[in-house]
Amino acid sequence: xxxxxxxxxxxxxxxxxxxxxxxxxxxxxxxxxxxxxxxxxxxxxxxxxxxxxxxxxxxxxxxxxxxxxxxxxxxxxxxxxxxxxxxxxxxxxxxxxxxxxxxxxxxxxxxxxxxxxxxxxxxxxxxxxxxxxxxxxxxxxxxxxxxxxx
Numbered sequence: 001x002x003x004x005x006x007x008x009x010x011x012x013x014x015x016x017x018x019x020x021x022x023x024x025x026x027x028x029x030x031x032x033x034x035x036x037x038x039x040x041x042x043x044x045x046x047x048x049x050x051x052x053x054x055x056x057x058x059x060x061x062x063x064x065x066x067x068x069x070x071x072x073x074x075x076x077x078x079x080x081x082x083x084x085x086x087x088x089x090x091x092x093x094x095x096x097x098x099x100x101x102x103x104x105x106x107x108x109x110x111x112x113x114x115x116x117x118x119x120x121x122x123x124x125x126x127x128x129x130x131x132x133x134x135x136x137x138x139x140x141x142x143x144x145x146x147x148x149x150x
Contacts, residue, residue: 037059072084091117
């Protein structure tokens with residue numbers, strides 16, 4: 001299994017507490033997901049994430065291809081980081097670490113994503129397409145975060 005890595009980073013001019021408050025509400029995932037993914041939650045979510053919390057939703061990463069995704073919050077260090085891992089979904093492995101760092105009146109929002117595709121070498125042949133989709137997701141997300149925190 002080949003594990004791919006992707007990094008993303010954005011600095012926003014707001015205090016850490018405000019950024020953490022936004023990210024710790026799992027409902028805000030809907031704001032950060034591109035509309036063409038047609039995200040819909042399959043459960044009612046609390047306004048605060050917690051370790052062990054499972055979040056299930058459906059989305060369309062590619063036209064005509066709807067998937068069910070379940071992720072679990074596997075780690076939280078308040079004002080520093082949280083980790084979500086896919087439990088059911090299209091990837092063999094998915095671990096997304098969200099990192100927050102306060103610096104000079106700003107908050108750095110960083111992502112470290114590790115993922116593996118199904119179907120071995122055949123699946124890896126689709127990695128360029130998957131990588132473009134993930135980059136597009138992060139680009140959209142950064143734009144929305146700039147709007148939310150402007």
